[in-house]
Amino acid sequence: MEFDLWWLLVLPLMFALGWLASRVDLRQVGKERALRRDAPQAYYRGLNHLLNEQQDKAIDAFIEAMTADPDTVDLHFALGNLFRRRGEYERAVRVHQNLLSRADLPREARERAQLALAQDFFKAGLLDRAETAYEDLRRSAYASQALTSLLQISERTQDWHKAIARAAELELRATGTYQRQIAQYWCELAAQHQAAGREAEAQQALDAALQASPQGVRPRMLRAQWAQQRGDLALALQSLESIDLVQPEFLALAAVQIAQLRQQLGQVQEGLAWLRQRLEQTPAIDLLDAVLLLDPDPASRARCAQGYLQSHRSLLALKRVLEHPAPGAVVPEVATAMQGAVDNALRSRQRYRCAACGFEARQYFWHCPGCQGWETYPPRRLEELSLLGS
Ligand SMILES: [Zn+2]
Structure with missing residues (x-):
C-alpha cells in the first residue's frame, strides 16, 4: 500500500519536470528560429507585393529578408532579377557580384549567378562585359543559353565572322538549324567587303552564303546589284531571274529591276513574255508593275491592269487601273482625283x-x-x- 502511494506522488512530479524541460528547450530553439522565421515572412510579403505589381514594396521586403538570412541564395536571385527588370542594372550587378564573391557558393548556384550577371551587362548595353561573362559559361550547364546570347551580341556589334562561328556551334549542339541565318551573316559580310572595295572577299562571302542556303534570294540580289554596278547587265539579269527557280514568290522583290534590265539590254519583247508568264504563275503587284513598265502599248497596259484587278480586288490593283486608263476612257482630271482617293486609302497599306x-x-x-x-x-x-x- 505504501508503495502505491509513493508512486502516485512521483508520477505528476516527473510529468511536471518533463514539461518544464520541454518548455526550456522550446524557448531556446524558438529564439534561434525567430530571426529565420522573419526571413520567410518577409519573403512571402515580397512575393505578394510582386504579384500586386508593387515592385518598390517587394524590393523593401526582399532586402529585409536578405538581412535576416544572408545565406538565402534564392533571395539574391529574386532581388537581382527584380532590379534588372526595373532597369536598375547597377544594383542588379551588385547583388549578383555579391553572390559570386561568396566562397561557399555551390557550383550550380555560381553558374546561375554568372548567367544572371551576364544578363545584367547585356541589358545594360555593356556588350563587351556581357560577352566575357557569357564566354565564362561555355562549359557550364548554361552553355547553349550563353551561346545564343553570344550570337545576339555578335549580331548587335555586326561582327559577322563571330556570328557565323557561333551559329555553327549552336547547330552542332543540335539546338536547331541555323543555315538560313548563317547565309544572311555571309551576305552582311559580303556587303561589308563590297562597301570597302574588297571585291574578291565579297565574292567569296557570297559564294559561302549560297553554299549555306542554296535557295537563298538575297545572295542572288546582291550579286545582281554588283554586276549591274560593273556594267555586266546580262549577269545581273540572269542572277535576278534565277530567283524564279528557287523561291518564285520572292520574284516580287526583283521584278521591276528585271524589267529595267531588259529595257537597257533592248530585250523588251523577250522580257515582256517572261514577265507575263511569271505574273500568271505567281501573281504579285510588283510583277504587274514590271509588265506595265515594259509594255510600250497603252491599250495593252490598260487591259493588263484591268485583268489583274478582276482577279485581285485590291486597292493596289485599282490604283494601277487608274494610272493606266484605256485611251479616252476617263477625263484626265477625274482620273487624277480618283488616284488621289485611292492613294489616301492606301497610305498605310x-x-x-x-x-x-x-x-x-x-x-x-x-x-x-x-x-x-x-x-x-x-x-x-x-x-x-x-x-x-x-
Ligand atoms: Zn519582327
Missing part, C-alpha cells in the same frame, strides 16, 4: 509587315529592326497580304 512581331516598314528588310528576326518579312505588302488572307 503599302508597307511590309514582319510576320513575327508586326513591325511595319516601307522598305523590305531581311533583318527585322523590331524583333531582330531574319527573313521574317513576307515579300508582299499589307494590302496584298490581306487579299491573300481573305
Whole structure:
C-alpha cells in the first residue's frame, strides 16, 4: 500500500519536470528560429507585393529578408532579377557580384549567378562585359543559353565572322538549324567587303552564303546589284531571274529591276513574255508593275491592269487601273482625283509587315529592326497580304 502511494506522488512530479524541460528547450530553439522565421515572412510579403505589381514594396521586403538570412541564395536571385527588370542594372550587378564573391557558393548556384550577371551587362548595353561573362559559361550547364546570347551580341556589334562561328556551334549542339541565318551573316559580310572595295572577299562571302542556303534570294540580289554596278547587265539579269527557280514568290522583290534590265539590254519583247508568264504563275503587284513598265502599248497596259484587278480586288490593283486608263476612257482630271482617293486609302497599306512581331516598314528588310528576326518579312505588302488572307 505504501508503495502505491509513493508512486502516485512521483508520477505528476516527473510529468511536471518533463514539461518544464520541454518548455526550456522550446524557448531556446524558438529564439534561434525567430530571426529565420522573419526571413520567410518577409519573403512571402515580397512575393505578394510582386504579384500586386508593387515592385518598390517587394524590393523593401526582399532586402529585409536578405538581412535576416544572408545565406538565402534564392533571395539574391529574386532581388537581382527584380532590379534588372526595373532597369536598375547597377544594383542588379551588385547583388549578383555579391553572390559570386561568396566562397561557399555551390557550383550550380555560381553558374546561375554568372548567367544572371551576364544578363545584367547585356541589358545594360555593356556588350563587351556581357560577352566575357557569357564566354565564362561555355562549359557550364548554361552553355547553349550563353551561346545564343553570344550570337545576339555578335549580331548587335555586326561582327559577322563571330556570328557565323557561333551559329555553327549552336547547330552542332543540335539546338536547331541555323543555315538560313548563317547565309544572311555571309551576305552582311559580303556587303561589308563590297562597301570597302574588297571585291574578291565579297565574292567569296557570297559564294559561302549560297553554299549555306542554296535557295537563298538575297545572295542572288546582291550579286545582281554588283554586276549591274560593273556594267555586266546580262549577269545581273540572269542572277535576278534565277530567283524564279528557287523561291518564285520572292520574284516580287526583283521584278521591276528585271524589267529595267531588259529595257537597257533592248530585250523588251523577250522580257515582256517572261514577265507575263511569271505574273500568271505567281501573281504579285510588283510583277504587274514590271509588265506595265515594259509594255510600250497603252491599250495593252490598260487591259493588263484591268485583268489583274478582276482577279485581285485590291486597292493596289485599282490604283494601277487608274494610272493606266484605256485611251479616252476617263477625263484626265477625274482620273487624277480618283488616284488621289485611292492613294489616301492606301497610305498605310503599302508597307511590309514582319510576320513575327508586326513591325511595319516601307522598305523590305531581311533583318527585322523590331524583333531582330531574319527573313521574317513576307515579300508582299499589307494590302496584298490581306487579299491573300481573305
Ligand atoms: Zn519582327
